Amino acid sequence: MNVHVIGIGLIGGSMVLDIKGLYPEAVIHGIDTNENHVQEAIALGVIDKESNFEDLKTADFVIVSVPVDVAMTVLPKVLDAAGEQTIVFDVGSTKMPICEAVANHPKRRNFVAAHPIAGTEFSGPSAAIKGLFEGKTNIICEVEKTTFKLQEKALELFKSIGMRIRYMDPKSHDKHIAYVSHLSHISSFMLGKTVINKEKDEQDIFDMAGSGFESTVRLAKSSPAMWTPIFKQNKKQVVKTLEEYIANLSNFKELLVNDEYEAIFDEMQSVNKIREILNGMNAKK
Amino acid sequence: MNVHVIGIGLIGGSMVLDIKGLYPEAVIHGIDTNENHVQEAIALGVIDKESNFEDLKTADFVIVSVPVDVAMTVLPKVLDAAGEQTIVFDVGSTKMPICEAVANHPKRRNFVAAHPIAGTEFSGPSAAIKGLFEGKTNIICEVEKTTFKLQEKALELFKSIGMRIRYMDPKSHDKHIAYVSHLSHISSFMLGKTVINKEKDEQDIFDMAGSGFESTVRLAKSSPAMWTPIFKQNKKQVVKTLEEYIANLSNFKELLVNDEYEAIFDEMQSVNKIREILNGMNAKK
Incomplete structure (x- = not known):
């Protein structure tokens, strides 16, 4: 499994820690504008190696876990770079603006708009912890806009790290x-x-x-x-x-x-x- | 040791649980206007037996742990009934009105105005837990108005259940x-x-x-x-x-x-x- 996390902090970092625990063969790649975060994440074992947008073509999963304003500009670029079978999902606390930002993207069907209701008050790679999502709710918006096969794979991943799924429209x-x-x-x-x-x-x-x-x-x-x-x-x-x-x-x-x-x-x-x-x-x- | 707790809930109940743990020979008496609470507290082992105001004459400690409006009327009666060597203390979250209510009482020197900063959101005898006061602060007001010898005994008790002491005037x-x-x-x-x-x-x-x-x-x-x-x-x-x-x-x-x-x-x-x-x-x- 080929996983990339863009923005290696509390949510993205915790998610890849769980993924690595469940799928030891998974290779976890990280991208972060803060080079210190990349090095810290490697040192902490949160990611295996640094990657860049060109590598996303072969990704199975791309987790976009950046502040929601950054997500608006990063998500279209990630989708541009993603492969045919790549699943891209965000984890942001707002869903309407993000869904609108990718609404007309040619690879909209590779995207899952998600909001895992989990967290702590800490941030950065050192805030990543295992088991953060166990028993928590993951809200997925506009699920019908994602290719059915990719939906299934994404749901399997979310459920494997312990999350309950709830579907909702972005406005609600x-x-x-x-x-x-x-x-x-x-x-x-x-x-x-x-x-x-x-x-x-x-x-x-x-x-x-x-x-x-x-x-x-x-x-x-x-x-x-x-x-x-x-x-x-x-x-x-x-x-x-x-x-x-x-x-x-x-x-x-x-x-x-x-x-x-x-x-x-x-x-x-x-x-x-x-x-x-x-x-x-x-x-x- | 002869201890009476008036109002057998979270604070008073937790305090006598700690006292009984530290001083197994202590006899814990309880008074509560709610007879169900008295029976529940006996069943739970929070108190040993029910008592009444006439018994307070021989008490070493009387803990008044009732809502602060009730404390205003109960405290003077408790002091009326207390013996020469009895230490009476309250645990209320307001201190000015309570200090004023007993300011001119002939047994003012038997009273310690205390506020242990500890608690949970629960109430009643079943909310009583051991170790609630460990490492917490106990604010004592107008300490100079308590007989020195009784001050010392009260402080020993508070420290034995793990509290740090801080002195403050009631207004502050x-x-x-x-x-x-x-x-x-x-x-x-x-x-x-x-x-x-x-x-x-x-x-x-x-x-x-x-x-x-x-x-x-x-x-x-x-x-x-x-x-x-x-x-x-x-x-x-x-x-x-x-x-x-x-x-x-x-x-x-x-x-x-x-x-x-x-x-x-x-x-x-x-x-x-x-x-x-x-x-x-x-x-x-």
Whole structure:
């Protein structure tokens, strides 16, 4: 098996680690604009060797795991270079702009628009870990636009690394993911900002913050280079979720200002059903 | 050792589990307005037997681990009933109102105002776990108002279950904790609300939410009975932190609306230093 990963970071790197584990005969090639990342990935055993676009002709799989703005320009070039039997897939957190970017490409049928819902707050080749995708969901958009035979091969790969598959149109994907992923990142970044701005003496944060704070600001460690283009590409949906979130926070603040504690209790109690939702999520993993 | 825990839940229950582990001869008594909790705690081995206020005269330690509004009325009664050598301490997330409630009590010197920064999102006797306080911080307010000999005994107990001690005045405590704990809870509850309101078909949440969403909404599972009185007692500080948080979110939204992606990148990058802050927190644990 001949695998190429373009952008050797958390997602692409973790994926090829799993592939190498399952298919020891696979040769893992890497392409990255950051030469240090290529060398680091080789040293860490994440990839076997460096490659370039000319080599893609013989690839079985090309994983495009770069920030979503870069994906827009890289994907058409990758498809240009890909062979007849090559499967190219992306892993980006937005799907509409990416699907549009390749919509009229002559090799559109070699492309699978994917979004594996997996990750950590770390980035770069050293963030690659085995088993990251086990029990996670992979959302595939416009599956009907991919050649059936290549679909099958891609699905087999995704399932072999433990992923559940869910099909969705790109617009629904971008709308829903704004709520359950993009908004969480902004809420976390702005929570971090609010506390850092206030507590100039960081010692106080160290000493008083518990696991609850840590949990809510974890995503504020995420990479700005990855997240800025996601917010840009999904601007309309993200602005909408932010407006709703701000309205809910403002309403909560007003309840507090007006001493409406019964209503505050009820608000929190009705949100408590997130327990069952999260239990449901974990039951599937 | 004669220990009484009033309010047998996550914090009080976990504390007596640790005490019983370290001091097997200790007799653990429990008082709870919910008789089911008393029976459950006995069945789970969290407490040895039920007690009542008359028994507090011979107590070495009385742990008052009830919602902070209940603590205001219970603490003076506990001190009324306590013996000369009894150490009474609370574990509440607000300290000013509680310190004021006992300020003029004749047995004020038997009281230690404490806030162990530890917990999970669960509640009730079944939430009690061993080792919850290991490496965590216990904030003690107005330590000078406690008899020196009883201070020493209380500190020995806190240190024996693994806690670091930090002294603080009640006003600073309430101000700082609003940022690193109370605000996190509201951000999490309102994030949960925003997503639940939107996604009437919960299946979509199950399938698309990843570990990032789970991390940011974890605190939305917390008990409204515990948190409503905390927000009430620390209203002024909580409203202030909420206003700052909402302003930061609104500013982020405006940057997005105006396509100021460089500024968005810079915002996130400057908050990334939360990595080092969180690493610093964990290094101490």
